[in-house]
Amino acid sequence: MFDPLEKLKEYIRCQSVSADSSFGAGMTQARDFVSGLLGGIGLDVEVIDTPLHPIILAKRGGDPSWPHVVIYGHYDVQPPDPVDLWTTPPFEPTERDGRLYGRGAADNKGPFMVHVAAVGSLLEEHPDLPLRITFLVEGEEEIGSPSLEGFLSACKDCIAGDFVLLSDTASPSEDQIVITSGLRGIITLEAELIGASGDFHSGMHGGAFLNPIQALTGLCASLHHEDGRVNIDGFYDDIVEVAPWEREELSRLGTTEEEYREFVGVRKFKTLNDVSPFEGIRFYPTLEFNGIGGGYQGEGSKTVIPSSAFVKISCRLVANQDTDRIEKLVIAALRDRCPDDVTLTVKPGQKGDPYLVVPPGRPNTPSDQSPVLARAFESTIESVTRVFGRPPLFLREGGSVPIIADLHRALGMDSIMLGLCLPEDRLHAPNESLHLGVMKKAIPVSRDILKSVAGV
Amino acid sequence: MFDPLEKLKEYIRCQSVSADSSFGAGMTQARDFVSGLLGGIGLDVEVIDTPLHPIILAKRGGDPSWPHVVIYGHYDVQPPDPVDLWTTPPFEPTERDGRLYGRGAADNKGPFMVHVAAVGSLLEEHPDLPLRITFLVEGEEEIGSPSLEGFLSACKDCIAGDFVLLSDTASPSEDQIVITSGLRGIITLEAELIGASGDFHSGMHGGAFLNPIQALTGLCASLHHEDGRVNIDGFYDDIVEVAPWEREELSRLGTTEEEYREFVGVRKFKTLNDVSPFEGIRFYPTLEFNGIGGGYQGEGSKTVIPSSAFVKISCRLVANQDTDRIEKLVIAALRDRCPDDVTLTVKPGQKGDPYLVVPPGRPNTPSDQSPVLARAFESTIESVTRVFGRPPLFLREGGSVPIIADLHRALGMDSIMLGLCLPEDRLHAPNESLHLGVMKKAIPVSRDILKSVAGV
Numbered sequence: 001m002f003d004p005l006e007k008l009k010e011y012i013r014c015q016s017v018s019a020d021s022s023f024g025a026g027m028t029q030a031r032d033f034v035s036g037l038l039g040g041i042g043l044d045v046e047v048i049d050t051p052l053h054p055i056i057l058a059k060r061g062g063d064p065s066w067p068h069v070v071i072y073g074h075y076d077v078q079p080p081d082p083v084d085l086w087t088t089p090p091f092e093p094t095e096r097d098g099r100l101y102g103r104g105a106a107d108n109k110g111p112f113m114v115h116v117a118a119v120g121s122l123l124e125e126h127p128d129l130p131l132r133i134t135f136l137v138e139g140e141e142e143i144g145s146p147s148l149e150g151f152l153s154a155c156k157d158c159i160a161g162d163f164v165l166l167s168d169t170a171s172p173s174e175d176q177i178v179i180t181s182g183l184r185g186i187i188t189l190e191a192e193l194i195g196a197s198g199d200f201h202s203g204m205h206g207g208a209f210l211n212p213i214q215a216l217t218g219l220c221a222s223l224h225h226e227d228g229r230v231n232i233d234g235f236y237d238d239i240v241e242v243a244p245w246e247r248e249e250l251s252r253l254g255t256t257e258e259e260y261r262e263f264v265g266v267r268k269f270k271t272l273n274d275v276s277p278f279e280g281i282r283f284y285p286t287l288e289f290n291g292i293g294g295g296y297q298g299e300g301s302k303t304v305i306p307s308s309a310f311v312k313i314s315c316r317l318v319a320n321q322d323t324d325r326i327e328k329l330v331i332a333a334l335r336d337r338c339p340d341d342v343t344l345t346v347k348p349g350q351k352g353d354p355y356l357v358v359p360p361g362r363p364n365t366p367s368d369q370s371p372v373l374a375r376a377f378e379s380t381i382e383s384v385t386r387v388f389g390r391p392p393l394f395l396r397e398g399g400s401v402p403i404i405a406d407l408h409r410a411l412g413m414d415s416i417m418l419g420l421c422l423p424e425d426r427l428h429a430p431n432e433s434l435h436l437g438v439m440k441k442a443i444p445v446s447r448d449i450l451k452s453v454a455g456v
Numbered sequence: 457m458f459d460p461l462e463k464l465k466e467y468i469r470c471q472s473v474s475a476d477s478s479f480g481a482g483m484t485q486a487r488d489f490v491s492g493l494l495g496g497i498g499l500d501v502e503v504i505d506t507p508l509h510p511i512i513l514a515k516r517g518g519d520p521s522w523p524h525v526v527i528y529g530h531y532d533v534q535p536p537d538p539v540d541l542w543t544t545p546p547f548e549p550t551e552r553d554g555r556l557y558g559r560g561a562a563d564n565k566g567p568f569m570v571h572v573a574a575v576g577s578l579l580e581e582h583p584d585l586p587l588r589i590t591f592l593v594e595g596e597e598e599i600g601s602p603s604l605e606g607f608l609s610a611c612k613d614c615i616a617g618d619f620v621l622l623s624d625t626a627s628p629s630e631d632q633i634v635i636t637s638g639l640r641g642i643i644t645l646e647a648e649l650i651g652a653s654g655d656f657h658s659g660m661h662g663g664a665f666l667n668p669i670q671a672l673t674g675l676c677a678s679l680h681h682e683d684g685r686v687n688i689d690g691f692y693d694d695i696v697e698v699a700p701w702e703r704e705e706l707s708r709l710g711t712t713e714e715e716y717r718e719f720v721g722v723r724k725f726k727t728l729n730d731v732s733p734f735e736g737i738r739f740y741p742t743l744e745f746n747g748i749g750g751g752y753q754g755e756g757s758k759t760v761i762p763s764s765a766f767v768k769i770s771c772r773l774v775a776n777q778d779t780d781r782i783e784k785l786v787i788a789a790l791r792d793r794c795p796d797d798v799t800l801t802v803k804p805g806q807k808g809d810p811y812l813v814v815p816p817g818r819p820n821t822p823s824d825q826s827p828v829l830a831r832a833f834e835s836t837i838e839s840v841t842r843v844f845g846r847p848p849l850f851l852r853e854g855g856s857v858p859i860i861a862d863l864h865r866a867l868g869m870d871s872i873m874l875g876l877c878l879p880e881d882r883l884h885a886p887n888e889s890l891h892l893g894v895m896k897k898a899i900p901v902s903r904d905i906l907k908s909v910a911g912v
Contacts, residue, residue, distance in 0.1 A: 184659060186659070186759070188757035188759065190757070195722055196720045196721050196722050197720065197721025197722075198721070200720060201855065202742070202744045202746060202770055202772065203640060203642070203772055203853075203854050203855030203856050204737070204853075204854050204855050205720060205737060205854065206737065206742040206744050206772050206854060207727060207728065207733075207736035207737045207738075207740050207741075207742045207772070207854060208716075208720070208722075208725055208726075208727060208733035208734075208736045208737050209720065209722040209724070209725050209726050209733070210684070210722075210726040211744050211745055213676070213745035213746075213747075213748050213767075214676070214680060214744075214745055216673070216748075217672070217673040217674075217676035217677045217745070217748070217767075218673075218677045218680075220669070220670070220673035220674075220677070221673045221674045221676075221677035221678075222677075224670060224674075228666070260664075264652045264653065264656060264661060264664070264665065265652050265653025265654070266651055266652050266653075266664075266665040266666075266797065267796065267797055267798070267799070268665070268796075268797055269664055269665050270664075270665050270666045270797055271663060271664060272663065277663075277664035277665070278664075280663035280664045281660070281661060281662065281663045281664050282663075284663050285663075286658070286662040286663045288658045288662050288667050288670075288759075288761055289667055289669035289670055289673070289750075289751065290658060290669075290751050290752050290757060290758060290759055290760055290761070290762070291669075291750065291751035291752035291753055291758070291760075291762070292669050292672075292673070292748055292749065292750050292751060292765060293748065293749050293750075293753050294745075294747065294748050294749075295745065295746050295747035295748060295768065296746050296747035296768055297747055297749050300805060301644035301646070301746060301768055301770060301805045301806060302746060302747070302768075303642070303644065303744075303746055303770045304746055304747075305744055305746070306746070306747070309748060311669075311673075312751065312752055312757055312758075314658055314757060314759045316658065316659055316662050316663070340723065340724075341722065341723055341724055341726055342723070343723070349756060349757045350757060397659075397660075398659050398660050398661065398662060398663060399657065399659030399660050400659050
């Protein structure tokens with residue numbers, strides 16, 4: 001078997017920044033590296049072209065009666081900027097104090113390596129393992145996976161499996177592993193209001209017609225009630241009730257509200273129904289303004305009535321909200337409430353469904369949960385508890401990983417999201433690193449899951 | 457006597473852009489030109505240093521019992537950019553179709569030359585004219601006259617006169633002269649709301665605390681009622697009632713609402729009490745948002761909860777509103793209504809009082825109006841009617857010329873604002889020009905005013 005740490009260092013040296021075309025050579029290098037790595041442990045590797053960065057598909061196990069696990073990862077990383085804030089160069093992997101520093105160490109090269117190492121050692125031990133394994137490794141995760149939807153609809157059959165195993169989420173500390181049980185969905189849109197045909201002097205023209213910033217702030221203000229609830233009829237319909245066990249597990253998160261308040265630096269929290277901030281983020285939908293602009297942006301004053309103003313809106317949605325329906329409701333509210341003095345244009349943006357999976361044995365576990373998934377969850381709990389010394393927490397996350405809901409919708413596959421990143425890992429920031437202790441412990445957990453599914 | 461047109465061409469060739477320090481030589485050249493011109497017609501010229509661009513003061517007439525007219529002008533001009541949109545170079549004065557093209561031709565070199573030519577020819581004819589004349593010519597009008605207030609308080613006595621005569625306002629057409637009877641005051645301020653200590657991911661943190669853009673739009677929306685009235689108690693107190701004759705004169709403006717609507721390109725008008733747009737601009741105060749910003753400003757979406765958001769506000773005020781009081785009211789409204797989740801910072805900006813002067817013989821003419829001012833107004837009306845073929849209109853303007861109110865407050869001097877610029881003059885824009893017919897006709901009007909005040 002290969003040495004996972006040495007292989008990870010080699011992988012980090014591939015400068016695979018998907019967002020910047022000047023890193024094209026690094027993308028190719030990372031793709032070749034992953035192909036070689038997966039081929040080396042005995043999988044059949046296929047590199048499938050997409051409009052942008054190819055997808056790697058690697059399979060083993062030909063018997064269709066065997067259980068089928070899909071392991072997801074991505075070979076692209078965030079840009080390393082600002083490079084001068086790195087203690088050691090971003091693409092020169094460096095060990096310090098039990099951590100491996102380098103861009104992509106935690107997101108997602110290290111956690112991905114865990115599963116490759118697990119499969120590699122398992123196949124060495126059981127060359128005839130009765131398990132189908134498919135690695136799905138994309139190169140566009142950091143830029144919103146634009147090619148993935150097309151790939152999924154074209155290649156449905158070749159990746160339809162019993163469940164997805166992945167590690168692209170976080171846990172709160174090295175001894176408390178979290179299995180992410182839910183992700184919020186997302187819609188984004190931009191609204192622009194146009195008034196006069198140009199910017200006009202606020203002295204010579206002020207008092208004659210509606211200022212689009214005034215119209216926009218009124219429109220935006222109409223979207224929330226005083227108490228913070230979104231003021232759009234039907235917005236909260238269809239939401240799956242949060243199960244008491246979910247609140248109970250969340251209460252064991254281990255971070256206090258005061259710690260979190262200091263971390264974000266706010267004066268106080270504001271949540272729906274005055275729940276804790278941790279519940280507010282995970283259990284409820286939001287409508288946020290991500291950007292607003294219009295008129296003079298420079299120093300001091302310039303007394304214009306601007307021609308236009310815009311706002312960028314995103315909604316995070318929880319299970320079972322329908323993204324298309326919510327998008328329609330928000331756009332309709334904007335249209336209905338926009339004064340007819342100004343012209344409203346709405347540009348819809350990205351969309352991703354919310355996702356929720358309930359482990360076996362809970363009051364709200366679906367009665368038709370597949371036995372393969374249930375077995376995988378049970379062995380995950382058992383193995384994490386044994387290896388990390390504490391049972392994992394099943395927690396919803398506030399963020400969105402659209403691929404998870406896409407796989408569920410397209411192929412009916414649920415996901416086991418084993419969180420191997422820690423808050424200290426500094427994902428997307430300078431000095432990204434991976435906790436090597438977590439990596440080392442996670443390999444046998446991944447092995448245990450695969451073994452139990454294979455029934456060996 | 458000098459040829460006013462040739463002198464004006466010489467004056468325009470001085471590249472006196474006050475906003476751009478690379479035009480320093482042009483500023484000096486313009487100052488020397490004006491000093492020479494005023495000295496040449498027999499005035500005692502003094503160039504007074506300020507922190508930035510010196511002020512020119514030129515006087516004649518030593519008998520303190522004589523009436524005293526202060527003639528105001530400015531020797532600085534707007535930057536010529538974008539230079540490539542000029543048909544002929546901005547600082548090479550060019551005659552075409554009865555107009556003189558060049559930066560500053562209309563604002564304010566041409567209209568200023570009218571009064572210099574009038575004084576020059578009048579003194580040639582009446583070397584012993586029993587009239588004190590003081591020219592006050594500043595070099596910072598286009599950058600907000602930062603040195604003027606200090607100058608006025610230091611040099612009160614040397615410019616205290618009966619009234620100010622100036623031409624730095626506009627008339628609607630070459631045969632309809634307007635005497636500006638009122639100017640709106642102005643206050644500007646910037647409000648910033650700060651929430652979290654940095655921008656945070658709207659998935660990982662959305663739902664826990666108030667977004668400052670949300671707080672800002674609510675705060676801004678609270679500042680107007682649905683019908684457009686400013687929603688701040690006391691905002692409309694103290695306002696001087698508009699006299700019926702003012703509405704009547706305004707109705708003779710000669711521009712239709714439809715023409716104006718097409719000019720600004722709005723779908724419809726929105727005015728206080730549903731008055732005409734022309735009245736809305738001139739007779740009522742406003743609270744406008746000149747700029748708003750916060751969060752992501754680029755293409756597409758970036759799902760952040762921004763740390764901060766700002767708005768730039770300006771109020772235009774009408775006679776008799778108190779700028780200090782209104783500033784306090786607006787700031788207090790912002791402070792009172794700002795949610796305590798976020799930190800509000802308010803930066804006050806510029807301030808300028810509103811101004812109103814009523815010509816003699818109107819129902820609301822002050823009973824203590826000075827006879828010298830009344831005589832000057834009467835001769836203005838008489839001369840404009842004779843020379844231009846139509847009586848002048850006395851109209852308030854929506855814009856602000858803080859110097860006018862400053863002179864009134866500091867020295868009790870009212871102003872006769874003889875509007876010599878036309879809408880076609882393109883002030884501040886490429887291809888600025890002056891209507892030479894208006895210039896030619898205005899010189900005898902200025903002479904008539906001065907003669908009548910001198911009693912010759």
